[in-house]
Amino acid sequence: xxxxDKIFPPRxxxxxxxxxxxxxxxxxxxxxxxxxxxxxxxxxxxxxxxRVLLERGNQFFVILGMMVPPAFSYSSQxxxxxxxxxxxxxxxxxxxxxxxxxxAMAASTNIIKSPAVVSIMRLFLSIVRTLPTLVTALIATYVxxxxxxxxxxxxxxxxFAYMGKILYEEIETADMGAFEAxxxxxxxxxxxxxSAIIPQVxxxxxxxxxxxxxxxxxxxxILGYVGAGGLGLILNEKLGWREYPSxxxxxxxxxxxxxxxxxxxxxxxxxxV
Amino acid sequence: xxxxxxxxxxxxxRNTVYQITVSVIVLALILWSGSAVDFSxxxxxxxxxxxxxxxxxxxxxxxxxxxxxVQGVPYLLLETVCIAFLGTIVGAFLAIPLSFLSASNLMxxxxxYLSRLVIMAVRTIPAFVYGLMFIRVSGPGAFTGxxxxxxxxxxxxxxxxxxxxEDLDTRILESLDACGCNTFQKIRYGILPQLIPNFASTVxxxxxxxxxxxxxxxxxxxxxIGAPLIFAMNAYRWxxxxxxxxxxxxxxxxxxxxxxxxxxKLARG
Numbered sequence: 001x002x003x004x005d006k007i008f009p010p011r012x013x014x015x016x017x018x019x020x021x022x023x024x025x026x027x028x029x030x031x032x033x034x035x036x037x038x039x040x041x042x043x044x045x046x047x048x049x050x051r052v053l054l055e056r057g058n059q060f061f062v063i064l065g066m067m068v069p070p071a072f073s074y075s076s077q078x079x080x081x082x083x084x085x086x087x088x089x090x091x092x093x094x095x096x097x098x099x100x101x102x103x104a105m106a107a108s109t110n111i112i113k114s115p116a117v118v119s120i121m122r123l124f125l126s127i128v129r130t131l132p133t134l135v136t137a138l139i140a141t142y143v144x145x146x147x148x149x150x151x152x153x154x155x156x157x158x159x160f161a162y163m164g165k166i167l168y169e170e171i172e173t174a175d176m177g178a179f180e181a182x183x184x185x186x187x188x189x190x191x192x193x194x195s196a197i198i199p200q201v202x203x204x205x206x207x208x209x210x211x212x213x214x215x216x217x218x219x220x221x222i223l224g225y226v227g228a229g230g231l232g233l234i235l236n237e238k239l240g241w242r243e244y245p246s247x248x249x250x251x252x253x254x255x256x257x258x259x260x261x262x263x264x265x266x267x268x269x270x271x272x273v
Numbered sequence: 274x275x276x277x278x279x280x281x282x283x284x285x286x287r288n289t290v291y292q293i294t295v296s297v298i299v300l301a302l303i304l305w306s307g308s309a310v311d312f313s314x315x316x317x318x319x320x321x322x323x324x325x326x327x328x329x330x331x332x333x334x335x336x337x338x339x340x341x342x343v344q345g346v347p348y349l350l351l352e353t354v355c356i357a358f359l360g361t362i363v364g365a366f367l368a369i370p371l372s373f374l375s376a377s378n379l380m381x382x383x384x385x386y387l388s389r390l391v392i393m394a395v396r397t398i399p400a401f402v403y404g405l406m407f408i409r410v411s412g413p414g415a416f417t418g419x420x421x422x423x424x425x426x427x428x429x430x431x432x433x434x435x436x437x438x439e440d441l442d443t444r445i446l447e448s449l450d451a452c453g454c455n456t457f458q459k460i461r462y463g464i465l466p467q468l469i470p471n472f473a474s475t476v477x478x479x480x481x482x483x484x485x486x487x488x489x490x491x492x493x494x495x496x497x498i499g500a501p502l503i504f505a506m507n508a509y510r511w512x513x514x515x516x517x518x519x520x521x522x523x524x525x526x527x528x529x530x531x532x533x534x535x536x537x538k539l540a541r542g
Contacts (some may be wrong), residue, residue: 039359039362042356045352046355046359047414047415047416049411053420056410064406083309086306088310091303091309091310094303094306129485130529131518132485134488134499143322144319148309152310218399222489235402239401239405258397
């Protein structure tokens, strides 16, 4: 019996058969109270104002309107950054997804028996996951210089964090019978992991990797803003010069690229699982 | 017995051609992607800077970290949480009509396909482009950040909503029909109990992501912790950047812990 039930006692209902059942009081008032409080606080702090939105909402479409018609002549200069973005996200995803395997292995409670190692690994993965990608990219530009290497690093770090959590959850739900059998006949942990766990985990691992790659292509387009190469670089430049038709062209090409990649990857994922 | 096993092993299905083709394609793609990376920019200077960054993060500016005024980390974090919270809620509401329009079990195929394309287009435009558009509406500040965040949330949230809607168990509605329930009762007792846990779980998850991504808003001056963080980093004031990063990491860890608890509870009912 929780604290809430003690304050608001459950309603007693006597059924026609003479049996009594308890209906716990609804949690809705408490949840609603918390939500309303947070909303009011947020409205106060962020200065949310419906009037401004209604009066000036049409201003939102001004830039969008200036992007039409897009400058088709500019498209020839978009190809290279676009492919740079795709290459950055592909390489970053592969590097991150491969590097994370040993860490995910060490963070699974069914492979590593020592709770200390597991919790340290999980804390490490959590901390990496909290780092905003943009900040990683900015740091990477200081360390590796401006360019695609910085963007690739940032994407690899993001993929590392994202895949790590999913992978160790996946490993923990794997069937341990084959693993134990292999250990019993004298295989090392790594050998048993490769032969018994990986075949079980592989389809969902590749599927999640592809999903991550889809998202990364979109993300990589932002990274150029901090000088980490790719589409964001020219996007930022054109926005700065207010050449909105060119911006429209870049966005359309990005949209088509993302659409194609998502279609291919969805097809592969459907075949995998 | 052993002969049988060996025979079965010999006759195992083999698709060597398929496997080799896939491997060659994947390898070629990886090699092709490697061509974009140039190592020219990196060098010994990079290592020194990396050391400085690490040093700054390990020795955060305590004055900034525990400063309770408007410039201090705690207030900036509170502002970020508020932007993320309200942005997520507004985005979650905007996503509801879009996702009902694109659910293929409710709508005819052309409409569903079209609204899916709209959602994809909304997702593709990067956050800082939205930021620039909204600055025209509400000027620089937290309000702009909130609007940007809500539009950026639509894509993922509606994608998860659609999945929840398409998984609806229609047999429950049929049995409610058989009991003689009217439309309102069918929605209240048949549809809402199925959708609300899923929707709430999605929204809480998105709140986590928005909190993490709030730094992006700093790029266009849309409030929150992003702008001070990027200014500090651009000015090489690593102690300040360290203080902000430490605050952000701790906040995200706490929020993630709480939200995972709530989501597990929602999933188990």
